[in-house]
Amino acid sequence: MAHAILLSMTIVSTATLIVMGALSIFAGLWRGKPRVDMSLAGSDHDAVFIFRGEALIDSSDGAQKLLATLRDPAQPAPRNGGWAVLQPYLKQHFAELETALSTLADKGQCELKSQTNSGLVLSARYHKGLTQLRLSDTNAEGALLAIDRLSFDAVQSELTTLRALSRNTPALVWKTDAEGQVVWANAAYIRALQEDSAQSGELCWPLPHLFDMAARDNVGRLELRRNDGTRWFAHSEARCEDKILHFALPIDAAVQSEASRRETLQTLTRTFASLPIGLALFDSERRLQVFNPALVDLTGMAPLFLAARPSFEQVLYTLREKRMLPEPKDFQNWRREIIEMEKAAEDGVYAEEWCLDGGRTFHVTGRPQPNGAIALFIEDVTTETALTRSFRAEIETMQKVIDGLGDAVAVFSRAxxxxxxxxxYVRLWEVNPCVDLGDGGLTQALGLWSETCEPTTLWARLAEFVTRAEVSEEIKGSVAMRGGNTFAIKATRLPGGAVMIVFRALAQAVVTSPRTERALQAELINGPDLARQESEAARAVPAPERPRAEMSPRKPRSAVHSSTRMRV
Incomplete structure (x- = not known):
């Protein structure tokens, strides 16, 4: 009996299991594909986003907080909702984001882990045109992050300040990852991209490169070519964990100033090269920094020696060896003169002429320069010196000739x-206007003449003649001095408007003493009659004899002349 009951129970149990298995298989086949959960369930600690295309249609509380943190309140809301804000953040942590999302519709779901060791995991699902992104922080599982209100406000204030700094700074700032992709950029960088004609269309992440980093020069400058010209930036970079922060400061004004300075320097260099004056510029340590070809031509110093930046003393020693310095009497005095020459050049008062062997003459000038430098100028004035000496000798000769004239001469300018x-002239009027610093010119001379001579209208005519060029080319007249002397005056106009006035003494009566007059009369009476003396030729040819009766004795005769002398 018991055996039969056990057997029946076994049969019933087996049948029940078979029926349940069949029902389970049938139910699985009838249900089809498993249902995809596209809700926000389980989003207490995760940030869940649901997109239709690039439009955000739903998000969890954590997702909304993340978007609020990432979005800059000062910037307008992006056209494609939260995707434009979320994408740069996800790209920083998930380098394969774009590849994974492009194949998500075929795969249905995928999972990405952050390459920055931040513990972030991104789970993506796609179903019927909807994309669910779930961002989980594995490092925060089972941990509760607590922050007080003051700390939160401080963090928010600092975040606001940093955002304002990034948004308003004129410098271009961007961040690149290990592969060189631009994963973050400030507003100035984005504006520069938008202004770049080569970047057509809407910008997307990763952002394109604005600069060619391989084209940096040796001083770290970047060049940005535009249709309206070329802009220059000073580039620097700083490592930020496994990424690099780049900074580009505009330096257009500095580059233009440098280009202008370079052009000015080239102009000065060409000018110095064409100068006939030798130039040597010494720095504050008295090392030669700049010289021109004229210095080599004048002094004969080798260009290689000058290019080696010799000292001030070495240059002077070389000049002495080449006999381009006046030979000193002794070496110690010459050393002292070098020191004095350097000090005088520092004060800007050194100027000297070097008379060299062979007749050459150098005019050397020392001038102080900024920062303690001095410039030495060497000019060959041999021709000028010889010409000056010739002119001086000619002037002295002409002055001697004029001084040797018997007439008094004075020359006045038109003024x-x-x-x-x-x-x-000096002896006549007892004044030398050429050495008198207080000389009043023609006005003073006319006053002197009128005081010394008898009244006449000639002085007024002379004044008009000197100051008015349209008057006749010369005037003549005579004046009598109060002492009795009489002078003829002639004023002649010279080239350039100057006037020469000549004072010539007229003939004066001869005044002799009575004793002298008697001696002259006796000499004339007792002296031989020159008219009756026979010449040598007359003695050689005998004259024909005349009858004595025809000859009569000569009677004495006398004649009184204006000079009171008597001839017999």
Whole structure:
């Protein structure tokens, strides 16, 4: 009996299991594909986003907080909703984001882990045109992050400040990952991209490169070519964990100033090269920094020696060896003169002429320069010196000739200034206007003449003649001095408007003493009659004899002349 009951129970149990298995298989086949959960369930600690295309249609509380943190309140809301804000953040942590999302519709779901060791995991699902992104922080599982209100406000304030700094700074700032992709950029960088004609269309992440980093020069400058010109930036970079922060500061004004300075320097260099004056510029340590070809031509110093930046003393020693310095009497005095020459050049008062062997003459000038430098100028004035000496000798000769004239001569300019007066003029009027610093020119001379001579209208005519060029080319007249002497005056106009006035003494009566007059009369009476003396030729040819009766004795005769002398 018991055996039969056990057997029946076994049969019933087996049948029940078979029926349940069949029902399970049938139910699985009838249900088809498993249902994809596209809700926000389980989003207490995860940030869940649901997109239709690039439009955000739903998000969890954590997702909304993340978007609020990432979005800049000062910037307008992006056209494609939260995807434009979320994508740069996800690209920083998931380098394969774009590849995974492009194949998500075929695969249905995928999972990405952050390459930055931040513990972030991104789970993506696609179903019927909807994309669910779930961002989980594996490092925060089972942990609760607590922050007080003051700390939160401080973090928010600092975040606001950093955002304002990034948004308003004129410098271009961007961040690149290990592969060189631009994963973050400030507003100035994005504006520069938008202004770049080569970047057509809407910008997307990763952002394109604005600069060619391989084209940096040796001083770290970047060049940005535009249709309206070329812009220059000073580039620097700083490592930020496994990424690199780049900074580009505009330096257009500095580059333009440098280009202008370079052009000015080239102009000065060409000018110095064409100068006939030798130039040597010494720095504050008295090392030669700049010289021109004229210095080599004048002094004969080798260009290689000058290019080696010799000292001030070495240059002077070389000049002495080449006999381009005046030979000193002793070496110690010459050393002292070098030191004095350097000090005088520092004060800007050194100027000297070097008379060299062979007749050459150098005019050397020392001038102070900024920062303690001095410039030495060497000019060959041999021709000028010889010409000056010739002119000086000619002037001295002409002055001697004028001084040797018996007439008193004075020359006045059109303005009435005294230009010349010879020695007879100085003796006549007892004044030398050429050495008198207080000389009043023609006005003073006319006053002196009118006081010394008898009244005449000639002085007024002379004043008009000197100051007015349209008057006749010369005037003549005579004046009598109060002492009795009489002078003929002639004023002649010279080239350039100057006027020469000549004072010539007229003939004076001869005044002799009675004793002298009697001696002259006796000499004339007792002296031989020159008219009756026979010449040598007359003695050689005998004259025919005349009858004595025809000859009669000569009677004495006398004649009184204006000079009171008597001839017999």
């Amino acid at each position: 009435g200034q005294t230009l010349l007066a010879n020695d007879p």
